[in-house]
Amino acid sequence: xxxENSVGTVKTKYFTFAEPPRELKLESGQSLGPITLAYETYxxxxxxxxxxxxxxxALSGDAHAAGFHEGEKDPGxxxxxxxxxxxxxxxxxxxxxxxxxxGCKGSTGPSSVNPKTGKPYALEFPLITISDMVHAQSHLIDxxxxxxxxxxxxxxxxxxxxxxxxxxxxxxxxxAIPIATALKHSPQQIAFNxxxxxxxxxxxxxxxxxYYGHGQPERGLAVARMVGxxxxxxxxxxxxxxxxxxxxxxxxxxxxxxxxxxxxLKYKGDAFVKRFDANSYLxxxxxLDYFDLSDGKLIRQGKAVDTRFLVxxxxxxxxxxxxxxxxxxxxxxxxxxxxxxxxxxxxxxxxAFLLEVEEETHLVRHFLKKIYKEGE
Amino acid sequence: xxxENSVGTVKTKYFTFAEPPRELKLESGQSLGPITLAYETYxxxxxxxxxxxxxxxALSGDAHAAGFHEGEKDPGxxxxxxxxxxxxxxxxxxxxxxxxxxGCKGSTGPSSVNPKTGKPYALEFPLITISDMVHAQSHLIDxxxxxxxxxxxxxxxxxxxxxxxxxxxxxxxxxAIPIATALKHSPQQIAFNxxxxxxxxxxxxxxxxxYYGHGQPERGLAVARMVGxxxxxxxxxxxxxxxxxxxxxxxxxxxxxxxxxxxxLKYKGDAFVKRFDANSYLxxxxxLDYFDLSDGKLIRQGKAVDTRFLVxxxxxxxxxxxxxxxxxxxxxxxxxxxxxxxxxxxxxxxxAFLLEVEEETHLVRHFLKKIYKEGE
Numbered sequence: 001x002x003x004e005n006s007v008g009t010v011k012t013k014y015f016t017f018a019e020p021p022r023e024l025k026l027e028s029g030q031s032l033g034p035i036t037l038a039y040e041t042y043x044x045x046x047x048x049x050x051x052x053x054x055x056x057x058a059l060s061g062d063a064h065a066a067g068f069h070e071g072e073k074d075p076g077x078x079x080x081x082x083x084x085x086x087x088x089x090x091x092x093x094x095x096x097x098x099x100x101x102x103g104c105k106g107s108t109g110p111s112s113v114n115p116k117t118g119k120p121y122a123l124e125f126p127l128i129t130i131s132d133m134v135h136a137q138s139h140l141i142d143x144x145x146x147x148x149x150x151x152x153x154x155x156x157x158x159x160x161x162x163x164x165x166x167x168x169x170x171x172x173x174x175x176a177i178p179i180a181t182a183l184k185h186s187p188q189q190i191a192f193n194x195x196x197x198x199x200x201x202x203x204x205x206x207x208x209x210x211y212y213g214h215g216q217p218e219r220g221l222a223v224a225r226m227v228g229x230x231x232x233x234x235x236x237x238x239x240x241x242x243x244x245x246x247x248x249x250x251x252x253x254x255x256x257x258x259x260x261x262x263x264x265l266k267y268k269g270d271a272f273v274k275r276f277d278a279n280s281y282l283x284x285x286x287x288l289d290y291f292d293l294s295d296g297k298l299i300r301q302g303k304a305v306d307t308r309f310l311v312x313x314x315x316x317x318x319x320x321x322x323x324x325x326x327x328x329x330x331x332x333x334x335x336x337x338x339x340x341x342x343x344x345x346x347x348x349x350x351x352a353f354l355l356e357v358e359e360e361t362h363l364v365r366h367f368l369k370k371i372y373k374e375g376e
Numbered sequence: 377x378x379x380e381n382s383v384g385t386v387k388t389k390y391f392t393f394a395e396p397p398r399e400l401k402l403e404s405g406q407s408l409g410p411i412t413l414a415y416e417t418y419x420x421x422x423x424x425x426x427x428x429x430x431x432x433x434a435l436s437g438d439a440h441a442a443g444f445h446e447g448e449k450d451p452g453x454x455x456x457x458x459x460x461x462x463x464x465x466x467x468x469x470x471x472x473x474x475x476x477x478x479g480c481k482g483s484t485g486p487s488s489v490n491p492k493t494g495k496p497y498a499l500e501f502p503l504i505t506i507s508d509m510v511h512a513q514s515h516l517i518d519x520x521x522x523x524x525x526x527x528x529x530x531x532x533x534x535x536x537x538x539x540x541x542x543x544x545x546x547x548x549x550x551x552a553i554p555i556a557t558a559l560k561h562s563p564q565q566i567a568f569n570x571x572x573x574x575x576x577x578x579x580x581x582x583x584x585x586x587y588y589g590h591g592q593p594e595r596g597l598a599v600a601r602m603v604g605x606x607x608x609x610x611x612x613x614x615x616x617x618x619x620x621x622x623x624x625x626x627x628x629x630x631x632x633x634x635x636x637x638x639x640x641l642k643y644k645g646d647a648f649v650k651r652f653d654a655n656s657y658l659x660x661x662x663x664l665d666y667f668d669l670s671d672g673k674l675i676r677q678g679k680a681v682d683t684r685f686l687v688x689x690x691x692x693x694x695x696x697x698x699x700x701x702x703x704x705x706x707x708x709x710x711x712x713x714x715x716x717x718x719x720x721x722x723x724x725x726x727x728a729f730l731l732e733v734e735e736e737t738h739l740v741r742h743f744l745k746k747i748y749k750e751g752e
Contacts, residue, residue, distance in 0.1 A: 028629040127629040187614040187637040188606065194638045195602045197631065198645075199575055202595035219578035226571045227603060230564065235697070238563040244668065251666055253404040253503040255573065255658060259665070261563040262570045269574075282631060289635070290627055292620065318694070321611070 005083045006075065007042040007090050010067035012106055014038055015140050024101075024136055030126040034115070037140050038063045038106025039098035042082060043090030045144070050375055052146045053088055053368075054137070055097040056154030056161035059228075059284055060276055062105035065097035066090075080357040087361040092372070093150065098140055100133040100161075102284050104277035107136075111212065111277045122279060123209035130157070130291045134164040141172070150372060153177035153364070155353030156320065157284070160291050163328070167298050170305045175371045177364060179312040180353040182324035183331065184292035189319065192231055193285040196224030200278050209279055221278045222269030229268050234316035234349030298328070299335035309339035310367045312360065314352035340367070381459045382451070383418040383466050386443035388482055390414055391516050400477075400512055406502040410491070413516050414439045414482025415474035418458060419466035421520070426751055428522045429464055429744075430513070431473040432530030432537035435604075435660055436652055438481035441473035442466075456733040463737040468748070469526065474516055476509040476537075478660050480653035483512075487588065487653045499585035504659060506533070506667045510540040517548070526748060529553035529740070531729030532696065533660070536667050539704070543674050546681045551747045553740060555688040556729040558700035559707065560668035565695065568607055569661040572600030576654050585655055597654045598645030605644050610692035610725030674704070675711035685715035686743045688736065690728035716743070 016036040017024070023033030040063045045052060055065050055078065066082035068075050076082070076097075084091040099107040102125070110125035117124070141149065152165045152173050159181025165173050182189070200206055203220025211217055233241075242261040257263045299305050309332055313325035322343050332339040344359045346352040353360070392412040393400070399409030416439045421428060431441050431454065442458035444451050452458070452473075460467040475483040478501070486501035493500070517525065528541045528549050535557025541549050558565070576582055579596025587593055609617075618637040633639045675681050685708055689701035698719050708715040720735045722728040729736070 028627075030629075123631075184620065186611060187618040187620065187635065188609075188611045190620070190635050191602075191606045191614065191637050191641055194635075194641060195599060195606065198595075198602060198642070199578075199599045201631070202575075202599055203578065204580060219574075223571060223575045223578055223599065226567075226574060230567045230571065233564075235562060235564045235694075238567065242563040244560065244563065244566070251404075253406075255499075255577070255662065259563065259566050259570075261567050265567055265570060266574070286631065318611075 005085050006079070007067035007083050009070055010040055010042065010064070010076070011069070012038050012040055012063050014106060015143055017139055024132065026126055026132050027129045028127055032101070032108070032126055032128070035101060035108045035136055036106070037098045037101070037136060039096060039140060040064055040066070040076075042066050042095040043093050045094040045146070049146050050148070050150060051092065051372065052094045052096060052144070052149050053151045053153065054141065054149050054165070055082070055088070055095060056152065056158035057097065057100070058154070058156035058158050059288070060272070061158070062103070063097050063099040066095070078354070081360065081364070087364040089365070093368070096141075096144070098137055100284065101136045102128045102133070102280060102287060104280040109277065110209070110279035110283055120212040122212060125279070125283065127286055128283060129287050130160045130164045131168060133287065134161050134168055138169060148172050148174055150375070151175045151177060151368060153179070155179035156181055156350065157288055160288070163293055163298060166305065166307050167293050170299070170303060170307060173307045174375065175308040175310070175367070177310045177312065177367070178325070178328060180314055180317050180320045180325070180350055182320050183298060183327055184294045185289050186324070190289045192227060193289050196227050197282050197285060199223040199227070200282060206278060211278070216273055217278050218273045221273050221276070221281060222266070224281060225272040226265040226269045229265055231319040232350045234318065234347055236316060236347045237349050237351070240347065294327075294331070298331050299337055305335065305337050307337065308371055309337060310363060311339055311341045312353070312363060313341070313343045314346045314348070314350070314356065315343060316347050317350045317352060319350040381461050382455070383443035383459050385446055386416055386418065386440070386452070387445070388414050388416055388439050390482060391519055393515055400508065402502055402508050403505040404503055408477070408484070408502055408504070411477060411484045411512055412482070413474045413477070413512060415472060415516060416440055416442075416452075418442050418471040419469055421470040421522070425522050426524070426526060427468065427748065428470045428472060428520070428525050429527045429529065430517065430525050430541070431458070431464070431471060432528065432534035433473060433476070434530070434532035434534050435664070436648070437534070438479070439473050439475040442471070454730070457736065457740070463740040464744075465741070469744070472517075472520070474513055476660065477512045478504045478509065478656060478663060480656040485653065486585070486655035486659055496588040498588060498655060501655070501659065503662055505663050506536045506540045507544060509663065510537050510544055514545060514548075524548050524550055526751070527551045527553060527744060529555070531555035532557055532726065533664055536664070539669055539674060542681065542683050543669055546675070546679060546683060549683045550751065551684040551686070551743070553686045553688065553743070554701075554704060556690055556693050556696045556701070556726055558696050559674060559704055560670045561665050562700070566665045568603060569665050572603050573658050573661060575599040575603070576658060582654060587654070592649055593654050594649045597649050597652070597657060598642070600657060601648040602641040602645045605641055607695040608726045610694065610723055612692060612723045613725050613727070616723065670703075670707070674707050675713060681711065681713050683713065684747055685713060686739060687715055687717045688729070688739060689717070689719045690722045690724070690726070690732065691719055692723050693726045693728060695726040
């Protein structure tokens with residue numbers, strides 16, 4: 001990557017709901033507030049405010065999608081796709097990414113201070129849904145003075161938020177790109193998440209969620225992340241990356257790390273513990289499991305929706321298999337919504353949405369150009 | 377099931393290596409002994425001792441493959457396949473099943489008393505391999521006076537033992553039926569096992585393996601089993617069995633069990649903790665991961681092997697995908713070994729080897745009949 005196609009040094013900004021609604025009415029019936037959203041923007045909003053693209057992040061993502069934070073050497077999580085001349089071309093578009101509520105990257109979540117007690121919420125934090133996340137974002141978009149988004153886009157949980165935007169605010173979304181995602185979590189997807197939650201909650205260091213000030217339930221959270229990582233890769237990509245290679249020359253005949261794949265998973269688990277809050281993991285996975293826009297909930301009966309869809313699946317993704325993306329397209333077509341389906345050949349599994357940059361760039365660039373041109 | 381096709385009431389028997397070798401030289405270089413094997417037999421050994429079938433069990437299985445233990449209402453784990461008139465017809469064949477070393481169902485394992493200390497071995501127990509398991513079994517088969525087995529058969533880890541029998545004692549196996557298994561564990565299979573082991577070892581109740589007398593590391597072992605159960609089912613069978621059905625009418629908006637699939641996994645996890653030793657889980661999964669008969673190790677160079685193979689795969693089994701069974705057949709064919717490959721249509725996933733009784737019975741019965749007849 002050259003400096004020319006980077007958005008350069010960026011800073012995370014914060015937006016706190018000040019004016020009504022100071023509190024957000026949640027899907028559960030509970031209220032949450034005040035709410036702060038961490039977000040970043042790249043590029044410039046045009047005078048018609050017609051070039052705004054909202055990027056939605058996945059489970060463990062954050063607002064830092066592109067560019068570099070001062071003093072850090074790694075760019076944002078989708079930097080390969082966002083910048084001047086890239087798929088989300090910041091010389092043309094105004095790109096926004098905000099951290100979800102329930103998270104731990106600057107937006108209000110279970111590790112935030114509960115104004116009523118002066119202590120972190122922990123399990124006092126109410127359960128939130130994908131719909132609540134998007135509802136909160138809509139206030140940020142209001143605050144930025146944007147009525148209609150040129151595009152909402154995201155992979156995995158980001159794809160669910162994308163779908164939810166259309167379900168909640170169909171008139172505010174000109175186009176949508178759900179990637180490697182689903183209309184609803186299948187029992188297998190729920191099962192993997194539940195195992196992760198049980199691993200966290202089984203750790204005595206979790207302290208029924210009240211571990212703040214004591215340190216994270218590290219071992220449980222690491223196990224949860226290890227399970228996750230297996231589902232993000234494919235059988236084939238693991239074979240290509242690790243095969244049965246050993247860390248030492250021979251089997252140890254102990255329970256130490258023998259295989260490279262074991263070392264990799266442990267490394268990923270340990271790294272995750274340092275950067276992610278265990279309770280946020282519980283809240284966000286629960287939001288994923290509750291998500292369900294099947295049976296006509298994506299496009300409401302009798303509602304004419306002119307949002308244009310580009311739906312992207314990856315062949316080796318077994319966590320969000322292509323049949324789930326095809327289900328989205330089927331529901332859209334039934335409701336006469338314009339949708340293009342693309343299945344990208346890839347061996348990367350679910351991670352492909354972060355890695356198949358060239359193919360995605362090709363698909364996204366042309367799709368956006370067409371949509372943007374039609375609006376001029 | 378009627379009484380007519382049951383082997384009836386059975387008892388587990390025990391065989392302790394008394395005469396040399398009192399100790400078993402293990403693949404690691406360590407020694408283990410004395411060794412006891414728990415086993416059961418059904419049917420009658422004929423005078424030529426030519427009708428013996430050795431059934432190999434999977435990870436959490438035991439010697440109790442068929443019939444009923446006094447006072448118990450559930451039959452052995454493969455009762456649907458073993459009995460008069462069944463696939464493994466006990467009116468014709470003499471069927472043997474023995475618990476693996478490293479296990480916790482009567483054969484010597486980490487929960488057995490170490491004669492040197494008078495206490496359970498715990499982590500003093502040496503790591504064992506599939507080859508060691510089979511080596512131990514060969515002494516039992518010697519003791520039963522059987523020179524050549526009519527058939528060795530098993531699913532999953534049972535399939536690995538089946539392959540190992542041919543690799544270790546090709547002249548003692550007339551036919552082999554490896555089912556839903558592999559020549560070697562792939563990195564994905566290793567990864568799932570490693571997550572399970574980490575879940576156990578993360579539980580402080582594990583006490584570095586020294587929990588005997590204190591109670592099992594229940595929560596860690598339950599999490600490990602939950603991960604396992606996901607891999608035993610298919611996406612489709614989970615959909616058919618659970619879909620997104622809730623335990624209550626609505627979402628709880630808590631971290632309690634919302635979905636039936638969550639309740640099922642927890643039930644399975646909790647039940648496992650009551651019947652299986654956590655250290656045995658560690659030892660046996662490690663044996664699975666070390667298993668590797670690829671690259672010509674199944675049939676040694678220059679060795680003419682006349683064992684006849686029936687290799688069975690299941691279409692929806694993603695834990696041991698059909699390509700792994702095809703790899704076995706490929707290696708056999710390369711070495712001019714007679715092998716028939718069958719891929720059974722099933723939605724059950726890996727569990728199919730225990731559930732697709734009708735199809736398996738059909739395949740096995742005809743295969744065995746032919747082999748047995750040719751030997752007469």
